[in-house]
Structure formats: C-alpha cells, structure tokens
Amino acid sequence: MAVAETQLYAKVSNKHRSRSTSVLLESLLAKGFPAHIAQKALAATGQKTTEDAAKWLHSHCNDPSLDDPIPQEYALYLCPTGRLHSRLQEFWKESKRQCGKNRAHEIFPHITLCDFFTCEDQKVELLYDALKRIGDNFLHCFPSSISLSLHSSTSYLGFFIGDSHANILKEFALAFSSEALALADCHVKPCLKQLHLTLAHKFYPHHQKTLEQLAKCINPGETCQWVAALYSRDMRFVHYQTLRALFQYKPQNIDELMINAGDFIYVDPTQQSDVSEGWVVGTSHRTGCRGFVPENYTERVNESDTWVKHRQVEVSQVEYVFVTASRFFTQTENEPNVKMNGEVNDPNTSRSVTNVLSLQNATLRRGMLVMRHGERVDQVFGKSWLQQCLTADGKYYRADLNFPSTLPKRKDSMNHFEYDPPLSSCGIFQSRLIGEALLDQEVTVSYVYSSPALRCIQTAQHLLQGLKIDQKVKIRVEPGLFEWTKWEASRVIPNFMTVTELAEASYKIDTGYRGNFPLSSLVPSESYEEYVSRSSTVIKQIITACPSKGKGVILIVGHGSSLASFTRPLLGLPARDSSDFAQVVRKIPSLGMCFCEEIKEENKWQMVNPPVKTLTHGANAAFNWRNGIVED
Numbered sequence: 238m239a240v241a242e243t244q245l246y247a248k249v250s251n252k253h254r255s256r257s258t259s260v261l262l263e264s265l266l267a268k269g270f271p272a273h274i275a276q277k278a279l280a281a282t283g284q285k286t287t288e289d290a291a292k293w294l295h296s297h298c299n300d301p302s303l304d305d306p307i308p309q310e311y312a313l314y315l316c317p318t319g320r321l322h323s324r325l326q327e328f329w330k331e332s333k334r335q336c337g338k339n340r341a342h343e344i345f346p347h348i349t350l351c352d353f354f355t356c357e358d359q360k361v362e363l364l365y366d367a368l369k370r371i372g373d374n375f376l377h378c379f380p381s382s383i384s385l386s387l388h389s390s391t392s393y394l395g396f397f398i399g400d401s402h403a404n405i406l407k408e409f410a411l412a413f414s415s416e417a418l419a420l421a422d423c424h425v426k427p428c429l430k431q432l433h434l435t436l437a438h439k440f441y442p443h444h445q446k447t448l449e450q451l452a453k454c455i456n457p458g459e460t461c462q463w464v465a466a467l468y469s470r471d472m473r474f475v476h477y478q479t480l481r482a483l484f485q486y487k488p489q490n491i492d493e494l495m496i497n498a499g500d501f502i503y504v505d506p507t508q509q510s511d512v513s514e515g516w517v518v519g520t521s522h523r524t525g526c527r528g529f530v531p532e533n534y535t536e537r538v539n540e541s542d543t544w545v546k547h548r549q550v551e552v553s554q555v556e557y558v559f560v561t562a563s564r565f566f567t568q569t570e571n572e573p574n575v576k577m578n579g580e581v582n583d584p585n586t587s588r589s590v591t592n593v594l595s596l597q598n599a600t601l602r603r604g605m606l607v608m609r610h611g612e613r614v615d616q617v618f619g620k621s622w623l624q625q626c627l628t629a630d631g632k633y634y635r636a637d638l639n640f641p642s643t644l645p646k647r648k649d650s651m652n653h654f655e656y657d658p659p660l661s662s663c664g665i666f667q668s669r670l671i672g673e674a675l676l677d678q679e680v681t682v683s684y685v686y687s688s689p690a691l692r693c694i695q696t697a698q699h700l701l702q703g704l705k706i707d708q709k710v711k712i713r714v715e716p717g718l719f720e721w722t723k724w725e726a727s728r729v730i731p732n733f734m735t736v737t738e739l740a741e742a743s744y745k746i747d748t749g750y751r752g753n754f755p756l757s758s759l760v761p762s763e764s765y766e767e768y769v770s771r772s773s774t775v776i777k778q779i780i781t782a783c784p785s786k787g788k789g790v791i792l793i794v795g796h797g798s799s800l801a802s803f804t805r806p807l808l809g810l811p812a813r814d815s816s817d818f819a820q821v822v823r824k825i826p827s828l829g830m831c832f833c834e835e836i837k838e839e840n841k842w843q844m845v846n847p848p849v850k851t852l853t854h855g856a857n858a859a860f861n862w863r864n865g866i867v868e869d
Contacts, residue, residue: 351426
C-alpha cells in the first residue's frame with residue numbers, strides 16, 4: 238500500500254461509525270448493496286437520488302478502491318448567481334482568451350468560507366444538518382448586499398469583501414465549523430483572513446493591465462443571489478491533472494482504459510515519463526479503473542469539473558440562497574468611473590465584456606500559424622523503417638501502403654533518410670487535408686517557412702497543394718526552425734537534402750532565400766537555453782522580414798517543440814522550464830497547430846483559436862490475412 242493511502246486509512250480508521258440511515262441508503266440496502274459501499278456511492282454523487290448512486294455503483298463494479306474507507310473532501314463556498322455570475326463568467330472566458338489560463342480558471346467564481354475537510358461517508362447527512370441549522374440561524378442577519386472592491390497586484394486580481402459584511406460571513410463559517418464538529422465529527426477550518434472573490438491568480442505580470450481593464454467591466458452591484466453550498470472532491474487526485482475524453486476509445490490491449498466521450502481521467506504528471514509517446518496512464522473518474530489512453534483523444538480541463546455539488550432537499554438542505562438585490566457599487570480607492578477604450582462605464586448599465594473587447598479586435602493585422610509536420614514513417618514503422626524497404630541491391634520498394642510510393646533523389650547515400658525521414662502516405666494525406674480546410678476557411682497564406690527536415694518540407698508542400706497556391710507561394714527553408722538538437726537520436730545534425738536537391742525533386746523551394754540561421758551553426762546536443770535563444774531570435778527575424786501590410790498569414794512548419802518555442806516570444810512569455818517543456822511537446826500530435834494574431838495598434842500579439850479544427854484519427858495495425866482466416 239502506498240504511503241499516502243496508508244495515511245488516509247489511518248485518518249478514518251478510529252472514528253465512530255454513525256448508525257443513522259436515510260431513505261436513499263435504505264433503498265440501496267434493499268437492492269442488496271453493502272452499507273459501506275452504498276454510503277460511498279451516495280457521497281460520491283452528492284446524495285441526490287438512488288438512481289444516481291446505483292449507476293455509480295454499476296460503473297465502479299471493477300474499481301479496485303471500491304472497498305477503501307477513504308472519504309470525500311468537502312468545502313463550503315459562497316457562490317454568486319444571476320447577472321453578477323454571468324458577468325464573472327464572461328470575464329473568465331475573455332481573460333483566458335486574452336491572457337491565457339491562470340490558476341483562477343481552475344475553479345468557478347466563489348468566496349471560500351471553509352477550506353477542504355474530510356467527512357466520513359456515513360456522516361454526510363449530519364454535515365447537511367449542521368449547515369441547515371446554521372443557515373436557519375443566519376438567514377435573518379445575512380447582508381442585503383455584499384460590498385466588493387477591486388484589488389490588484391502583479392500576481393493577484395479580485396474583489397475584497399468589505400469588513401462589515403466579511404465579519405458576518407466569518408461568523409457564519411465559524412458557526413458552521415463548530416456545528417460540523419459537534420454533529421458530524423468533522424474538523425473544519427473556517428476562513429478568517431481577508432475574504433475575497435478571485436478573478437485571476439498567478440498570471441504573468443505583463444498581463445496585469447489587460448486583466449484590470451477586463452475586471453473594470455464587471456459591475457459588482459449587479460443583482461445577485463448568493464448561494465452557500467457544499468462541494469466535494471476525491472482527495473486521492475487533488476494534485477493530479479484532469480483530462481476529458483473527446484471521443485470513445487475501446488481498448489486494444491488489456492492495460493488500456495475504456496473511455497466514453499465526456500469521461501474524466503485523472504493523470505499524475507510525475508508518472509508519465511516512462512509512458513510511450515502519444516499515450517498517458519490515468520484513472521477513470523467514471524469507473525475508478527486505471528490504464529493507458531491515447532493522449533490525442535483527450536483535452537485538459539479544470540480540476541473543479543469533477544467536483545460534486547451536493548443536493549438541496551426539504552429535510553436536509555445543503556444550499557442556502559441569500560438574495561442581495563440592491564444596486565450597490567464599490568470602486569477601487571481614488572478611482573473615478575472606470576473608462577474602457579476612452580468610454581465612461583456607467584455603473585447602472587452592465588456592459589458585456591465580449592462587446593467591449595470587440596473594439597480591440599476590429600483591426601487585427603497579421604497572423605502566424607505554427608504547425609507540426611505530418612505523420613513520419615518512423616513514427617509508424619520504427620527507427621529501422623528503411624531496412625524494411627530496401628532490396629538486396631539497395632533499391633527502395635514500398636513494403637506497406639503507408640510507406641511513400643517513392644523517395645526523392647539525393648546525391649549522397651540513401652541511408653541519410655534514416656535520420657531525416659519522409660512523411661508516410663497518411664502524413665501526406667493529413668497535410669493536404671489541412672491545406673484544403675484552410676482553403677475552405679479562406680485563409681490567405683502569404684509566406685511559408687519550413688524547418689530543413691524533409692518531413693516538414695513535404696508537409697509545407699502538400700499544404701500549399703491543398704490551398705491551391707503551390708504555384709504562387711514558395712517554401713523558405715530556414716535551418717533555425719529545426720527542433721531542439723538534444724532530441725536527435727543520432728546525436729549529430731542530420732544530413733539534410735540541399736535546396737538544389739529539393740528543387741530538382743519538384744518541391745516548390747525559394748532558392749533565393751538565405752536563412753537567418755546558417756545550417757552550419759546548428760550545434761549537436763545544444764542546451765535548452767541555446768535552443769530557446771535560437772528560436773526566439775529566428776522567429777522575430779522572420780516577423781520583421783514579412784511586411785505587416787494586409788492580413789496575410791505567415792505559415793511556419795516545424796516540429797512539436799515549435800508550437801511553444803516560436804509563439805511564446807511573440808506573446809511576451811518567458812520560456813517554460815525544460816521539464817515542463819518536454820511534457821507539453823510530447824502531447825502535440827501530427828499537424829498540431831496554434832495561431833497568433835497581431836494587434837498592431839497595441840504593438841503586441843495574442844493567441845487565438847486556429848482557423849481550422851484539429852485532425853484526429855485512430856491507429857490501424859498491420860494485418861496478415863492468413864492469421865485467423867485460413868490458419869488456426
């Protein structure tokens with residue numbers, strides 16, 4: 238047993254067991270479920286209905302932790318609803334789009350009244366009773382409005398609660414803490430420091446001004462109902478990443494996880510280093526089972542997406558609604574009515590953050606689309622792919638339809654393709670399909686830059702063919718766009734095809750282009766700092782070389798590492814730590830892309846959604862018709 242789980246067992250083993258049962262529990266017991274498992278299911282589903290709990294139990298029939306006495310963790314939050322909540326949600330959306338994700342995006346808008354605490358499954362009903370009693374006592378003295386004043390620093394932005402109203406909320410939290418201890422034997426720590434509603438946390442300092450501008454569009458005096466509610470989470474996965482399945486996946490091997498679209502998967506980042514590329518190992522929130530899932534079938538979501546909001550019923554009310562209907566409006570100290578783009582913000586008229594920001598987005602200039610190459614042959618057939626395709630006299634033949642029909646001619650040895658592999662047939666199809674999608678979206682590509690790797694040049698070529706501009710726009714081969722050389726398996730710089738050889742092989746190459754970073758300057762096994770510096774320098778030189786008139790897109794075809802290393806310098810973001818960088822890169826699939834737009838009047842770039850959707854597909858294993866068809 239893991240140390241952490243041993244501590245969790247010890248945490249709950251010596252507590253008294255409550256003998257009280259509820260109508261929901263009795264219904265599950267009548268169905269034949271053991272009491273401790275039925276109580277676990279009720280706690281995990283928010284004690285809402287027998288049907289929810291029974292469904293959870295059937296889904297977790299193979300959960301190895303089903304009998305473990307590990308309780309849920311609970312927290313008491315005060316959450317806004319109504320128009321104020323809508324304005325806060327608009328801020329959440331726009332701040333993420335404008336400045337990227339920060340820690341506040343992990344959780345919905347709330348004021349924390351009590352930190353997370355544990356409660357045994359069989360005592361959750363008593364916890365509800367505790368909140369009901371305190372809610373009844375405080376209902377008459379809860380403030381008719383809550384004063385909110387905006388506070389900002391280089392790493393935090395949010396509303397502070399006025400002292401008089403904060404004191405009432407602290408008394409409410411303290412009373413609940415005492416009642417929860419008396420009734421449910423729960424040790425609850427109330428929040429007695431400065432109460433606040435966080436808008437943004439742990440963001441980059443240069444985003445402070447933009448976030449403040451967005452926050453000033455929120456009128457904290459909007460009509461609001463404040464809801465005090467209990468939320469629970471699985472304490473085993475507190476420090477894990479949460480993924481959501483985009484598609485159904487049926488296991489091909491015994492160690493793989495069955496997932497349905499919408500399933501949540503808990504992933505421990507510290508356990509992924511030995512996992513095969515393109516896969517993650519995690520635990521299903523729906524079933525409790527653990528296994529491998531294809532990474533490109535998932536997306537990262539917020540940790541609170543798996544939290545459970547507990548029920549509101551007549552007998553055991555766990556949610557209290559406090560109506561604050563006044564138009565109270567508090568501004569930051571020494572600040573007049575807030576201005577946005579030169580316009581005065583009327584506190585009596587709530588303005589949509591989205592509408593305000595449309596003024597900023599009206600004059601977008603250039604765009605830069607950074608893309609990873611398509612599927613390469615060694616990704617499918619392994620590093621020894623070339624040996625599978627050579628005859629005894631050294632001639633290339635197509636051993637599988639996913640091998641390219643031919644290889645381009647080069648003057649030196651064909652063996653150099655081993656470390657500079659071409660696209661597979663699927664990679665060629667992928668690239669052309671993305672080009673056609675860009676054409677459908679009427680994307681105007683004005684410049685194309687490619688890494689010197691053959692797979693990147695081929696990707697660019699087929700993209701241009703899909704766009705139907707391969708006769709107009711030529712590929713500029715830029716050695717400085719090559720990936721981090723430390724990751725090269727050969728530990729040397731590959732022997733790339735020359736520009737002349739590429740042109741002779743009918744690739745649409747700009748033979749007059751001279752790279753910003755000479756090929757001879759690429760250093761084998763360069764340090765991470767050297768790679769970051771090279772990437773930042775080259776991408777800025779490319780931007781400078783491309784005229785800013787018009788709305789043409791600069792297409793950069795590179796590697797998985799390109800998406801972060803070429804965009805972050807434009808966004809003014811520092812480089813990631815090398816360990817985090819590697820984790821991010823390994824998740825980027827073939828033709829993964831990101832898109833930056835220039836806001837020229839503000840002299841900055843911002844990340845926006847790419848103009849086309851992602852391309853997702855499953856694996857297709859090799860097949861021999863003899864096996865299982867005519868042979869036993």
